[in-house]
Amino acid sequence: MKFTRTANANWKGTGMEGTGTISTQSTTLNNAQLSFKTRFAEGVGTNPEELIAAAHSGCFTMQLSFLLTEAGFIPEDLNTKAKVTLEDGTITLIQLELEGKVPGISEEQFQELAQKAKAICPISKLLNTEITLSTTLTA
Structure with missing residues (x-):
């Protein structure tokens, strides 16, 4: 069995002050928030x-x-x-x-x-x- 799945990430701004989103082909994640805070501290969103x-x-x-x-x-x-x-x-x-x-x-x-x-x-x-x-x- 062979298949391909996709996801997309978008980022605007600097690494620390910028914001981003991530979406998956299945739409389970649909423009889910990414940010410095959600990655290196606490906050709403994913990493x-x-x-x-x-x-x-x-x-x-x-x-x-x-x-x-x-x-x-x-x-x-x-x-x-x-x-x-x-x-x-x-x-x-x-x-x-x-x-x-x-x-x-x-x-x-x-x-x-x-x-x-x-x-x-x-x-x-x-x-x-x-x-x-x-x-x-x-x-």
């Missing part, structure tokens, strides 16, 4: 690191769901938090924190499939940084 975290957590969680299904397990609930660390202009770490409820699976099987999902998720393969994973299997 590239947050979008990477969203993409990575979504990709990893879907990949794990496929792997669990292939192994004969039906996940009841998978929740992944991705923490992206930007340090001195470089993304130095992404921490994936997974909590899952998967009936009938052992802790060992869950760990194994989660690690495989982390390794083969297309976003993981794209990123050139350390990626860690912690998991919690709930009953």
Whole structure:
């Protein structure tokens, strides 16, 4: 399967005082605000690191769901938090924190499939940084 997805960013003004927007092909993001404040402080809007975290957590969680299904397990609930660390202009770490409820699976099987999902998720393969994973299997 091959497909292409698009997004568009627009920026007006200087890096610190300027403002921008970002939109996605699906229109889930439609002129979402970008600014120095939303990237380096707090404010309403989004930023590239947050979008990477969203993409990575979504990709990893879907990949794990496929792997669990292939192994004969039906996940009841998978929740992944991705923490992206930007340090001195470089993304130095992404921490994936997974909590899952998967009936009938052992802790060992869950760990194994989660690690495989982390390794083969297309976003993981794209990123050139350390990626860690912690998991919690709930009953």
